[in-house]
Amino acid sequence: MHGPEFYNGFQGGGYAGGAVAPSTNLRENEVIFGGAERLDNLIKATLKMMEGDLFVVLNGCIGEIVGDDVASVVSKFQDQGVPIVYAETGGFKGNNFIGHEIVTEAIIDQYVDKYAVNKDKKIKGLINVWAELPFQNTFWRGDLQELKRILQGAGFRVNILFGNGSAGVEEWKTIPNAQFNLVVSPWLGLQTAIHLKKKYQQPYLHIPILPIGAGQSAEFLRQVVEFAGIDKQQSEEFIRHEDEQYYYYLESFTDFYAEYWWGLPASYAVVGDSAYNLALNKFLVNQLGLIPGKQIITDNVPEKYRAQIASEYEHLADDVRSDVAFIEDGYLVGKTLHSVDFGHKPPILFGTTWERDTAKELQGYIVEVGFPASYEVVLNKSYIGYRGALTLLEKIFTTAISKSA
Amino acid sequence: MPKKINLDIAEVENREQRLGTIIAWSGTASELHKQSNFEARGCGGGPGKGGCQLCELEGPFTQGSVCSEQMVECQAGHVRDAVLIQHAPIGCGAGQVPYNSIYRNGLAMRGHPVENIHCITTNLLENDLVFGASDKLRQSIDDAVARYQPKAVFLSSSCATGIIGEDMESVAKEKEEQYSIPVIPLACEGFRSKHWSTGFDAVQHGILRQIVKRNPQKQEDLINVINLWGSDVFTPMLANLNLRVNYVIDLASVDDLAQLSSAAATVGFCYTLSSYMAAALEQHFGVPEIKAPMPYGFVGTDAWLREIGKVTHREALAEKYIASEHARVAPRIAELKEKLKGIKGYVATGSAYSHALIQVLRELGVQVDGSLVFHHDPVYDSGDVREDSLGHLTKNYGDVKHFQVSNRQQYQLYGFLQQVKPDFLLIRHNGLAPLASRLGIPAAPLGDEHIAIGYQGIINLGESILDILAHKKFHDDIKNMSSCLIKMVVGPKDPISWRGIRN
Numbered sequence: 001m002h003g004p005e006f007y008n009g010f011q012g013g014g015y016a017g018g019a020v021a022p023s024t025n026l027r028e029n030e031v032i033f034g035g036a037e038r039l040d041n042l043i044k045a046t047l048k049m050m051e052g053d054l055f056v057v058l059n060g061c062i063g064e065i066v067g068d069d070v071a072s073v074v075s076k077f078q079d080q081g082v083p084i085v086y087a088e089t090g091g092f093k094g095n096n097f098i099g100h101e102i103v104t105e106a107i108i109d110q111y112v113d114k115y116a117v118n119k120d121k122k123i124k125g126l127i128n129v130w131a132e133l134p135f136q137n138t139f140w141r142g143d144l145q146e147l148k149r150i151l152q153g154a155g156f157r158v159n160i161l162f163g164n165g166s167a168g169v170e171e172w173k174t175i176p177n178a179q180f181n182l183v184v185s186p187w188l189g190l191q192t193a194i195h196l197k198k199k200y201q202q203p204y205l206h207i208p209i210l211p212i213g214a215g216q217s218a219e220f221l222r223q224v225v226e227f228a229g230i231d232k233q234q235s236e237e238f239i240r241h242e243d244e245q246y247y248y249y250l251e252s253f254t255d256f257y258a259e260y261w262w263g264l265p266a267s268y269a270v271v272g273d274s275a276y277n278l279a280l281n282k283f284l285v286n287q288l289g290l291i292p293g294k295q296i297i298t299d300n301v302p303e304k305y306r307a308q309i310a311s312e313y314e315h316l317a318d319d320v321r322s323d324v325a326f327i328e329d330g331y332l333v334g335k336t337l338h339s340v341d342f343g344h345k346p347p348i349l350f351g352t353t354w355e356r357d358t359a360k361e362l363q364g365y366i367v368e369v370g371f372p373a374s375y376e377v378v379l380n381k382s383y384i385g386y387r388g389a390l391t392l393l394e395k396i397f398t399t400a401i402s403k404s405a
Numbered sequence: 406m407p408k409k410i411n412l413d414i415a416e417v418e419n420r421e422q423r424l425g426t427i428i429a430w431s432g433t434a435s436e437l438h439k440q441s442n443f444e445a446r447g448c449g450g451g452p453g454k455g456g457c458q459l460c461e462l463e464g465p466f467t468q469g470s471v472c473s474e475q476m477v478e479c480q481a482g483h484v485r486d487a488v489l490i491q492h493a494p495i496g497c498g499a500g501q502v503p504y505n506s507i508y509r510n511g512l513a514m515r516g517h518p519v520e521n522i523h524c525i526t527t528n529l530l531e532n533d534l535v536f537g538a539s540d541k542l543r544q545s546i547d548d549a550v551a552r553y554q555p556k557a558v559f560l561s562s563s564c565a566t567g568i569i570g571e572d573m574e575s576v577a578k579e580k581e582e583q584y585s586i587p588v589i590p591l592a593c594e595g596f597r598s599k600h601w602s603t604g605f606d607a608v609q610h611g612i613l614r615q616i617v618k619r620n621p622q623k624q625e626d627l628i629n630v631i632n633l634w635g636s637d638v639f640t641p642m643l644a645n646l647n648l649r650v651n652y653v654i655d656l657a658s659v660d661d662l663a664q665l666s667s668a669a670a671t672v673g674f675c676y677t678l679s680s681y682m683a684a685a686l687e688q689h690f691g692v693p694e695i696k697a698p699m700p701y702g703f704v705g706t707d708a709w710l711r712e713i714g715k716v717t718h719r720e721a722l723a724e725k726y727i728a729s730e731h732a733r734v735a736p737r738i739a740e741l742k743e744k745l746k747g748i749k750g751y752v753a754t755g756s757a758y759s760h761a762l763i764q765v766l767r768e769l770g771v772q773v774d775g776s777l778v779f780h781h782d783p784v785y786d787s788g789d790v791r792e793d794s795l796g797h798l799t800k801n802y803g804d805v806k807h808f809q810v811s812n813r814q815q816y817q818l819y820g821f822l823q824q825v826k827p828d829f830l831l832i833r834h835n836g837l838a839p840l841a842s843r844l845g846i847p848a849a850p851l852g853d854e855h856i857a858i859g860y861q862g863i864i865n866l867g868e869s870i871l872d873i874l875a876h877k878k879f880h881d882d883i884k885n886m887s888s889c890l891i892k893m894v895v896g897p898k899d900p901i902s903w904r905g906i907r908n
Contacts, residue, residue, distance in 0.1 A: 006503060006835050007502045007503045007505075007506045008502060012839065013839070015890060016890055018836065018839075019468065019469060019470075019813065019815055019835065019836030019837070019839075020468060020815055020890070021468060021469050022466065022467065022468055022469070023467060023468055023469035023470070024467070025467050025469070025470065025599075026595075026596050027596050027599055028596050028597060030596070031567075031568060031596050041465035042465060042466065042467070044465065045464070045465040045466035046466065048466075049466050049816060049891060050890050050891060051890045051891075052890065060564075061494060061496075061563070061564045061565045061568075062564050062568065062595075062596060065534065065564075065565060065568045065569065066568065090494070090565075091493070091494030091495065091496035091497065091529075091565065092494040092529050092530050092531050092533070092534050092565060093531065094495070094530070095495050328528075330521075331548075331552055353502075353505065353506070353521075354505075354521060356509075356521075357519075357520055357521055371502075372502040372505075374502065374505065374506040
């Protein structure tokens with residue numbers, strides 16, 4: 001479907017997404033008699049029509065409910081040496097986050113495993129990174145680039161796996177060679193890491209907080225370096241260098257932040273998926289000293305991860321905690337935000353387009369950071385790491401002061 | 406006699422059955438018109454009734470497009486004081502993102518308070534598909550009523566609910582009685598029809614059955630305008646005939662929908678959209694549909710205004726307005742024609758809308774050798790030959806050499822553009838212009854569907870084209886740098902690539 005990535009930062013469909021993707025466009029006939037033959041024909045035609053290193057067949061609601069045997073259709077092509085995989089992704093399986101890991105595992109099992117060479121050879125310092133959900137996260141392209149940049153700066157070789165910072169399928173083929181898997185999110189990617197642990201005996205490091213700003217980024221890099229057991233000299237030099245750059249700009253920003261005459265917002269709420277929510281909270285509290293109101297996590301986190309995530313909010317800083325709620329329903333999000341005491345000044349809402357009305361009603365500010373961000377145009381913007389944090393500061397305070405006159 | 410629209414059945418009859426709609430064809434506009442046999446079909450001689458079946462091309466390769474359910478989101482979801490409940494897995498809810506944007510921008514454009522769409526999904530999971538989800542639907546209706554106090558609730562079906570045979574009708578009936586507001590089930594499973602325009606009809610069918618007033622007080626100065634979210638150009642235009650406008654369906658209130666039956670006449674900006682509702686209003690409620698070419702270009706707008714004048718007994722006012730407008734716009738149009746000399750355009754939009762836009766382009770002196778329409782209805786529901794928009798185009802404005810019916814297939818557009826090499830493109834749906842961009846061709850997206858309406862519309866479209874031609878620098882730059890994943894089997898000699906890739 002083309003709409004969602006269009007009205008979410010106007011990201012564009014990329015190389016083969018959006019309106020480009022071949023589709024069987026099933027009709028009543030296939031609902032009754034099955035659509036396997038139509039799929040078979042579509043694959044044959046697609047191979048003639050389109051350039052691709054890897055083809056992924058997604059089964060939808062119709063195919064899954066009527067029981068089309070997609071596996072046998074696709075395996076015929078796999079046997080002929082076509083780089084093609086299939087995944088059972090009927091809409092009733094759950095949201096995008098669930099589907100993402102289904103697809104990832106399908107590619108690993110049906111493609112990587114088959115085409116990777118020297119699977120048993122592990123390369124020290126090579127890591128697979130599992131972090132943000134492409135397209136769903138408006139800023140994923142820039143974020144993954146920044147994540148790769150800082151990890152490389154600290155001395156790693158990085159399989160970032162998605163986006164233009166990745167070397168594509170060639171990178172995927174080296175997944176088995178990585179020293180370990182790095183999951184940088186509260187829960188997304190954990191399944192994949194566990195799967196890879198079983199499959200290729202790779203350990204994994206789980207860091208729930210995406211780093212934003214110098215403090216978090218340094219802490220993040222030190223954790224990864226420690227786990228990897230690689231030489232610390234390069235990472236420490238990199239951190240020092242990045243700090244210099246970062247604080248050069250922050251010093252100048254101080255003039256504004258310390259004495260902007262017309263006042264700045266002090267309290268905030270974040271509405272968004274668990275990864276961005278937690279990351280932003282850490283940054284807003286520790287870097288800017290903002291006051292957390294209520295935090296709302298919207299990605300329908302599987303039950304088993306919720307307590308762990310909630311506990312992270314108990315110690316955002318030594319002296320700061322925040323209330324967190326898991327709510328998927330946009331109406332209830334609005335209701336909840338209305339009930340929060342944000343103090344004597346209107347808050348900043350870090351949210352999605354759905355929160356625009358609430359922000360207006362609260363006479364506050366809206367910074368769209370989550371799906372959907374329909375009033376943001378995003379090219380390579382990033383809000384994480386060292387550079388992303390500066391961009392985020394620009395965005396927050398441009399929003400705040402442009403409302404003042 | 407045209408086929409009578411049956412409002413007794415719960416599910417709308419789809420377009421391919423009613424009108425013989427096709428989604429793939431290639432040839433000249435005049436040939437398509439001939440094969441469509443509008444007049445004979447209008448007299449009930451359509452497919453299966455002695456008339457010829459319009460042949461349709463089919464090939465193994467197709468790209469994703471749009472489904473009826475999405476049209477239901479944009480229409481039923483855009484009624485201001487109603488709620489739409491999608492009885493569907495969460496993925497269908499992704500459509501709420503674009504339609505929320507369109508709704509908010511549309512509200513702003515028409516001067517209504519801006520707010521999010523009122524759209525709920527029942528978020529069906531695997532269990533629901535096995536055991537049924539009627540209780541979930543009931544709960545969602547209760548929530549919708551409690552949260553928004555709507556004047557109507559629409560329920561849309563989905564592929565999943567269609568296949569498992571959810572009985573939405575009985576739930577709707579039960580809740581309608583409980584809350585004493587219309588609760589309207591809409592049959593719009595993606596697989597039901599090969600073209601999404603059936604989704605328009607599904608919404609209109611539901612509104613006609615459950616919202617439109619049965620015995621209304623007639624309002625002789627009220628004109629129904631069936632449209633989307635476009636800017637308000639009809640009010641000032643029809644004010645010259647002392648007529649008021651009732652805009653439906655997007656951005657209307659439930660009361661606006663209820664009073665459809667009280668109007669003096671019905672018009673639309675595009676027969677693709679208005680065909681079903683307008684014909685049904687005439688057949689079942691005695692509201693005449695204005696049977697004339699659509700109001701685009703001088704010929705169309707003149708005839709359209711005259712017909713409205715006739716039906717509403719305002720002939721003299723219509724003539725006066727036509728004369729003054731001709732005089733007003735002539736100088737600017739002459740200037741625009743001078744500036745647009747030698748420019749070639751291409752239209753890639755819905756069916757009747759494309760016919761209309763080509764007329765306006767030709768009035769501006771722009772050369773149009775090709776068009777892609779997303780579908781083709783050989784006849785509209787009224788069957789009246791005065792609504793034969795393709796015939797009107799070819800008769801008054803000449804043939805279009807490369808006329809293709811193609812359901813938003815990027816790979817086909819790639820070939821079509823190689824064939825006609827236009828300087829710009831008119832589009833109305835996302836998904837095609839990015840491909841044109843890679844070929845160095847700028848597109849003028851017509852998000853405001855009213856931009857080209859009436860005499861002022863000729864000027865508006867001309868100005869928009871000049872704006873977009875200036876963007877060419879950007880697109881040329883992209884052309885030189887970007888890659889295209891569609892292989893060259895789609896060559897200029899055979900742009901309908903299904904011929905080239907038969908399995």
